[in-house]
Amino acid sequence: MKILTVLTLLSLWMPVEAAESEVPLVINGCGIWPHAQCRGADLRHANLAGKNLAGADFSGAQLARANFTGANLAGANFDGADLTAARLNKATAPTATFRGARLVGADLEFARLFRSDFSGADLTGANLEAAKANFAWFEGARLNNANLQEAKLFTVNLRNADLSGTYRRFTVFQEADFAGCTACPTDW
Amino acid sequence: MLRTLLLALSLGTLVTPVLAREIAVAPQVDASTLPALGQTWLEANPYRETPAAAAALDIGRSAYNQSCARCHGADASTHAAPAPDLRNLNRSCRRIEDPALKAWCLRDNDAYFARSVRHGKLIVGVTHMPAWEAVLAQELAWAIQIFIEAQAAAKR
Numbered sequence: 001m002k003i004l005t006v007l008t009l010l011s012l013w014m015p016v017e018a019a020e021s022e023v024p025l026v027i028n029g030c031g032i033w034p035h036a037q038c039r040g041a042d043l044r045h046a047n048l049a050g051k052n053l054a055g056a057d058f059s060g061a062q063l064a065r066a067n068f069t070g071a072n073l074a075g076a077n078f079d080g081a082d083l084t085a086a087r088l089n090k091a092t093a094p095t096a097t098f099r100g101a102r103l104v105g106a107d108l109e110f111a112r113l114f115r116s117d118f119s120g121a122d123l124t125g126a127n128l129e130a131a132k133a134n135f136a137w138f139e140g141a142r143l144n145n146a147n148l149q150e151a152k153l154f155t156v157n158l159r160n161a162d163l164s165g166t167y168r169r170f171t172v173f174q175e176a177d178f179a180g181c182t183a184c185p186t187d188w
Numbered sequence: 189m190l191r192t193l194l195l196a197l198s199l200g201t202l203v204t205p206v207l208a209r210e211i212a213v214a215p216q217v218d219a220s221t222l223p224a225l226g227q228t229w230l231e232a233n234p235y236r237e238t239p240a241a242a243a244a245l246d247i248g249r250s251a252y253n254q255s256c257a258r259c260h261g262a263d264a265s266t267h268a269a270p271a272p273d274l275r276n277l278n279r280s281c282r283r284i285e286d287p288a289l290k291a292w293c294l295r296d297n298d299a300y301f302a303r304s305v306r307h308g309k310l311i312v313g314v315t316h317m318p319a320w321e322a323v324l325a326q327e328l329a330w331a332i333q334i335f336i337e338a339q340a341a342a343k344r
Contacts, residue, residue, distance in 0.1 A: 021283050021284070021285045022283050022284065023284070023285070023286065023289075024280075024284060024289060024293070026289070031289065031292055031293055031296060033280045033281065033284075033293050033296070034279075034280045034297075035277075035296050035297045035299070035300035036296050037295075037296045037299050037300070052280065055300050057299075057300070095311045095312075115311055115312050116312075117311075117312055135312060136312070137312050137313075157312070
């Protein structure tokens, strides 16, 4: 009992910063922390699940089969990156950009993608089941054969996108912009 | 008189939405005591932990309160401002104990800070922060960061 009391008092006495000190991961010359500068880095197969990578720059990076499950990717830059078969399920990525990125077969199930930008991205066969992408842009994006079941796509920009073969059970397209879109729904 | 007042009020309501968009206006600060850095933007803050840091702190405080405080809060001392609390920018780096890794993390953070200041925040077609590159010399931008970091340190 005394030991427990001493430990409790010690934990209260310790400065907050010291208690939270950590040794971050470094993979292939890329520091795994918020605002990381990892342009063009090779992080294929890297396990980045649950990491805080808010504002990180992964533009042009090789991220095939990387695991970002549950990671914080708010405002991160994935422009031109290769995310083939990457796992981004349950990731939090509001305002992240994926312009011209390759996300073929990527798993974005339950991802939070509010105001993210997928303009010109290739999401062929990707899984966006139950993803929340309100106000996101998919302008000119390829979503062929993607799974959009229960995806929340309120006010999304789907101009000139290709949704051929998508699975759309209970998908919400409220106030979406379908101008020039191929195979977009016509009953919204 | 009343007619003029009503006219002014109605014109004001018409103009307000236009003015709601933030415009980058250069702060009126004398930065001549800071070492000049030239036109090419650096990747990392050149004033941190140097003799110029003290001058940068004062200059940064003035520049911040003129150009940033409107959105990020006066004196960078609140988390209740409309825009993010900038004291959190280097929070993750502060937790790293290894000196080399910490310095690396801060360099990455500097690059992010410089890019945000220079190009602003344009998110899916909406300008959340204007680009400052054309109106703010990099000496002032780095001085502002020195001030913000000092405020973050004072918060702990």
